Amino acid sequence: MEDKNTFIDKVKDSMSKFTEKVKVSAKEFWSNLKSLFVKGDGEKEQKRLSEKRRRVIRKAGIYTFLLVFAIIIIIPFYFMLITSLKDVDKIYEEIPPSLWVKFKDMMFINYKASLENFDYFVYMKNTIVVAFFATMGVLVTTILASFAFARLNFKGRDLLFLGFLMTMMIPGEMFVITNYLTVSDLGLLGKEGGLFSGLVLADGSQSALQANIALITPFMTSVFYIFFLRQAFKQIPDELYLAAKVDGTSDFKYLRRIMVPIAAPTIITITILNMMGTWSAFIWPNLVADDEKYRLITNGLRKAFSVVGTGERPAFNLQMAAAMLVTLPLLVVFFLLKKYIMRGVSRSGIKG
Amino acid sequence: MLERESNLKAWLYLAPALLLLSVFTFYPLFNSFYLTFLVGYNYLKPDKIFEAYTLVGNFKEVLSDKLFHQALKNTVVIVFVSVPISVIVSLLIAVALNGIKKLQGTFQTIFFLPYVTNAIAVGMAFAFIFNTNYGLVNQFLGWFGMDPVKFVTLGATWGTSMIALLVYTIWGGLAFKIMVFLAGLQNIDKQYYDAAKVDATPRSRVLRRITIPLLSPMIAYITITSFIGAFKAYRTVIGMFGASLAPPGLLPKDSLITIVGYIYSYIYDTAPGAISIAAAAAVILFVITLVFTFIQMWVSKKRVHF
Amino acid sequence: MKKLLSLTLLLVSVVVLAGCATKTAPEEEIDCELYPNAIQCKVADPDNPQPGIVEVLDTLPAEDITIDFWHVYGQEKEALLLDYITEFEALYPNITVNATSQGGYDDLRNKTILAMSAGTTPTMLVAYPDHIAGYLEGDAVIPLDDFIYDDVWGIDITDFIDSYIEENRQYQGGFMYSVPYSKSTEMMVFNKTIFEANGITIPMDAPLSFTDLEGFMSTMVGTGADQCEYLINYDSSANLFINSVRQWDGGYTNSAGEILVDDENTVAMLTYLKSKFENKMIALPLAWDQQYGSTNFKAGDSCMTVGSTAGISYNIPDVGTFEIGIAPVPQWDEDHMSAVQQGPNVGIMENSTPAEQLAAWLFIKYITGTEQTAKWSMLTGYLPVRISGYESVAYQEFLSIAGMDAAGTLDDYVFSQDLQDLLGNPADYVYESMTANAAAVQVDYYEYDFAFSMVHASSSDARLQAGIITEAVYGGTVTVQEALQSMLDDLS
Known part of the structure; x- marks a missing residue:
């Protein structure tokens, strides 16, 4: 009380x-x-x-x-x-x-009633786990790759970057079929054979670990964010890099100590956007998580409030109340991180 | 020697991303390319049989399809109207937001809200906004003595429903663009502005000479990804008009279909060969987008340090 | 330019690589004279109903059997399904049923298609006829006749409603690929108070004719006190079109997927509908920018409304406004009566062992059993799939609720303990009971859509298109000919 x-x-x-x-x-x-x-x-x-x-x-x-x-x-x-x-x-x-x-x-009361319609906390826990690992993956792969594209000179850089860009020009729907087959061939769907088939539960069905691997791995990197961060890195003047080179600072140290802090607003933006991606994902989790208890929050939301009979109609009020509750953690994260986005950067002292 | 070393280092930095992308992006992409050369491919059978190879058969079929022409036309309209408007508006909002102190956080939160708004609520809101009898847009038009326009209800034409779709699309794109521009503006070193302040440089000049050039990588990013994204428009059409992809009473069916809508309608089609049509349409979309992106990069090369 | 060239080269080389990775085998027409036992060559034979396509075990193996069941249900329906599973597992302790909701029907269908491709299909699933037609492109569902007519495990198939059987037998060879499960139909709700004010009594045990409807026009439609703006609303424009075509003996589609709307009876039918749209006899929810007519029916804008039996609760006006009655959907003429029957069936997938298939069959047999289908219907608003379900004591008592209400004896009547246990207070189910009574009248003339799956023209595309052109005619934006031509163009 x-x-x-x-x-x-x-x-x-x-x-x-x-x-x-x-x-x-x-x-x-x-x-x-x-x-x-x-x-x-x-x-x-x-x-x-x-x-x-x-x-x-x-x-x-x-x-x-x-x-x-x-x-x-x-x-x-x-x-x-x-x-x-x-x-x-x-x-x-x-x-x-x-x-x-x-x-x-x-x-x-709609809020209370909406919670009775689905296992909010189970789905939320799954979503947080997947969002955490996927975002970690995205940050690591994206920061490293963007640095290579923005600062390092290597043969075929522009061509490779173009190749990356080109993957954005094919609608994502085209990837789903092949990726489903890949995940299945890797033994993540409870089928026999494949790299990860040993992880199944005793009765041969998909384990939580397998479900999470299938849910997370394809989303541990993103061309969209690599491009985004590359541009942020490009905003940082070359002089800084050259100065660091003269000082004998290693590339990795320069990335960690200077570029990442300066591009922090962008990195935080990526974090928020990527979490949101997990929050709204439903096609992929529906496909690769065999058991409903492994699925994510939007699956729960859709299942609880979708109508299956012709002529039935959704209880929009409960659905929206549930949607508000689903949104809440995202808003909290946004509030917590907002001030970092708007913090701005003062670079005095770096230039020495 | 040094160059080889730096080459190796670069590939090491790229390795994690490349590994994941090869499995989950490049491989399915090439698979899609491959499908365009098959006739009667039936991926529902475990042994994935098909009847014959073709070089251009599937492309021919797509290019001669009236529905594809409609999809192409709609997509082009969406791309060339919605992208410029939403980029400019979001840039202005971001710059304005960056320049104020009071209520900045509040505004920033509001501009973030579309991201966490449930799609069904968005659909309901836009149905309300564009309603013929009591919709906000028609009330607004009424102030100027204009008759109500049918945007999404019975009697809507291709033109009026396209206007509604464009507004919806522009709205849907703002939140992300504002966020990116804000982050980009925050990446700019305050020292530049301090220097400008000392020199008492006029604001418009600061915007043109400092903000825009230093933001140019982000502007390039937003423009390129927005165009690519707009070429892939589809969800907005579903959000606005549902599965019929057109307002009620407008024939032919699918009047507002986009290229991705066209692709999607073939992807889960169980009939043998349908998936190859989807793949061929995807490759055509890919080529159109690629050519356009090249032109865009070529044009902007002089102005943007891209 | 050089870059572009090398990139293209890279693309081409990987395409070739990807090509090698995919198995190829040319599709061949099977010569049925050479291979009479191939599944494609078998045809259902009344004298020998068990085709011997599926291996039916004589005894249920003693080892643990797990079956996966993909469905679409949530909340109350899922809870009831889980109850059935618990009861079933108590009967067969070595069988475990894993029931998983896969989202909506489209999600379920799309996932199944991918699962077919990867070999990860469930043991059994809920499916619409056009889904089954699609799955058959990959031979992924099995014909159930070997189970149906088995001496040990069989069922009395004649106990199922005829139209349901026909619908599930419409596939290659005339075998039954699925068993009816969650069925519904349409009903007509009318404003009893307003009709009585004009001295008209609408029968609830037989359908009105269109002549009757036309006769009501002068009294019922207008701006007067006891009049409505429109006589009758149809929630589903697709069902209006398809049902009317059947009643006019016109063309719509056939089992081969041909679009037959270029037909003089179809033209006459749609022309007739157009004239009735224009004189306000028939409304679509579009008249009020709505998806359903219920809100405006309750507001008194239309005197009658036709909609799905599952949507009855939305058509009940507030207490004290007006009384409603529920009747079968009006018919054009007695010789061509047609009422839509809709809702999914359950089928068994090919990619499972004989033990799993037997377990799945036993589960299907259980959930479509007399008692279970009656209970499922009373609690969910669907309709029994078996005649014995209709005739069961419990369902008969359920049907009697409406009659008692009409006779004014409902409040005094004491219902059986079983029905009270099931429904709580059976008197709360008056409208559901009225709906069930109206639906029961229509059982004799249920019709189903032919299911087919052609490139970009499946039976569900045809249905969607039928609704859209009817709406366009309603909107007055096109002529009847243009509307039908647009359907022909789009689906061929």
């Missing part, structure tokens, strides 16, 4: 902090706006004032621009939130759909 209260207090606290922030900004904006219309004396004062006027107008323009796009961008998320709090009959009967639910009509 106490925990709950402190949690609510924390939420309240942060809410009030936020409104305070908005208030302060609004006040400042308003006083700036007012000051524009205060008549100044003398030419110098006039000039100062017109400059200030320009600055405020520019700022107002920027905020208006951001606000307009923020509203456009947030609409679907808002739909998800509001739908998760509605009564299911309302969703089907309201024309047009209402954009607001009175607080007393909000069905917070």
Whole structure:
């Protein structure tokens, strides 16, 4: 009970902090706006004032621009939130759909009910495990490969890079069939024969380890992110590298000590994007995880709320409530890492 | 000697990625190429039988298919309209976001939200936005005295439904691009800006002379991957129109099909030979994308230190 | 340019390499005179119903047998299925049934196709007829006739609804490749209050005719107090088209996958529908930008609505608004009655041992048993697949709920303990019971779609297309000829 209260207090606290922030900004904006219309004396004062006027107008323009796009961008998320709090009959009967639910009509019970529909924690645990190892893999392979492409001179570099790029030009759907066969041939699907077939459970069915290998391995690298990080590395001036060479710093040390920290915003972005990939994956896990208890969160979500009978309809409210709960860990991660993305880089001291 | 050593080192750095890519990317890719040369290939049978080889038969079939022409036309429209708009808009948003202090975190979170929004919610929201009777777009048009436009409902034309699809596509691409641009902007050394401040350089000049050039690798990245991604558009069509790939009442069926939609409709087709049609279409898409990417790189070579 | 050239060379060389890795064997037409025992040459023979294609064991082996069952069910349906599995495993302690949901029907089908290719198929699965037709391209499902007519393990196949048997026998050789499992049909829900206000009583034990519907137009449709904007809504435009074609004796598809809509009866039918769309006798949910007509039926915009029996709960208005009745779907004429029967069947995959196949057969036999199909139907809203399921004491009592409600005796009636154990309060199942009664009328004239799988033109593509052109005609954007021509162009 106490925990709950402190949690609510924390939420309240942060809410009030936020409104305070908005208030302060609004006040400042308003006083700036007012000051524009205060008549100044003398030419110098006039000039100062017109400059200030320009600055405020520019700022107002920027905020208006951001606000307009923020509203456009947030609409679907808002739909998800509001739908998760509605009564299911309302969703089907309201024309047009209402954009607001009175607080007393909000069905917070939907969240509890949605959890009863599927093993949220089992799926979440699997997803976190797969996301962790896949992201680790992606980071290692991507950082090394991007460094080679961005900084090292080797024969056939551009050609190989082009070859990498070309793989992005074939739709991923084409890979699925062959990769399924590969995973099967590797003995990961509980079939006899293949490198990993020894890992099966006693009754010959797929083990958790096999399922995880099949789920993780194909996603331990990504051309898309190699390209991304290569570009980030290319943003780092050559002089730094040459200076380090002169100092006798090894390539690996340079990568670890200088390039990785400088490109940290990009690396964190890759981390978030890749985790999101695991969160939304459902075709591959559905194919290669034989047992439902090995599958990932989106599989759970789809199974719990998909309709199988002709004429049946999904309980959108529970589905959206579940989707919100699925999203929650991602949002937490995003909040934790956000400040690192926006930290910015100051490179003084490196150049010595 | 030195060069050979550095060659070896580079390949070592590349080895982990290369190993994984060879198994899960290059091999299936070449397999797809191979399938285009088969007739009547039946991958459902354990021994994977086929009837004969052909060099161009499957390509001919795809290229003479009216549905493929439709898919090509739709894909080209999506690529050339949605990519430039979404790149420019997201760049502006990222630069604006990078230039403010107050509420920066809040805005940043909002621009991230599309990423964690459930696809069904996105579909519901856009159905609402484009509804003929009460949709936001038509209410907006109503302010200017315009009659309601049928975008996604009965009576929608290819043009109006394409507009809705483009808006949906642009919306769907913003979050990622904003994130990448923001990360790219953050990679830029503050010292450049400090120097500019000392010189009292005007902002527009800072943007043109410092920000854009230093961001150019990221701009190149976004442009190239966005074009490649847009050539592979498909999910947005499903999200907007469902399995019929067209608004209700619009014939022929699949009026808004894309090339990947075309490929997908053949992939899980159990009829022998269907998979080769899918592979041939994929190779055609590959060639189109490749040529376009070459042109793009060639054009941008002068301006971007790519 | 040089780079491009060398890259192309690289590509070509690897393509050749990949080519070597794939086994090749030319497809041959089998000469049935030379090989009369090849499966492709066998044909179902009523005098000798066991074709001897599948090896049927005389006794169930004593060792542990595990069978994999791929399905699509979640929540209540899955829970009930798991109950059946528990009961079954108690009967056969050495058999373990691994039931796994594979997502939706398309996910299940796509995964099965890949599994066929890799040799990782399950022992048995849930499948629509067009899925089975596709799996047969890889000979991945087995004909079940050897089990059905086996002295030890067989079942009385005549106990199953005729149309279900025909549907499952439509494949090569006329063998039965699957057993009906979760079946549903369509029903018509009507606004009883509004019809009674106009002095009209709609029968619930027999279908209305289109002549009846036309007769209702002047009284029921309009803007007056006891009138609706539209007379009747059809949730599924595809079913409207396909059912109407059958009733008009027109062409749609045949078992060879030919598209036969270039047919004067089909043209006449669609022209008729068009005129009824125009005079507001028939509405599609599109009239209100909806996927289903239930919301607008409940709002009084249409007096009647036709939809899947599984969707009955969405068509029940709030208490105090109006009363509803549930009847069979209206028919064009008595000689060509047709009601859609839909829903998947269960089949056994070829890539399994005789012991597994026998175990799977026993499980199919169990879940489609009289008691089980009746229970499954009452709890899920599907319909019994066996005549004995309909006639069972429990299901008869379930069907009687509607009658008691109509007679006003429901509140006083005490139901059997069995039914109370199953349903809780049986009186809550009035509408489900009405639905089941309406569906039972239609059993005699159920029709099924021919299943086929051609390149880019399967029976499910044809069904989708039928719905789309009907919607286009409804929207008035195309003429009847243009709509049918578009279907012909797209599917050939």
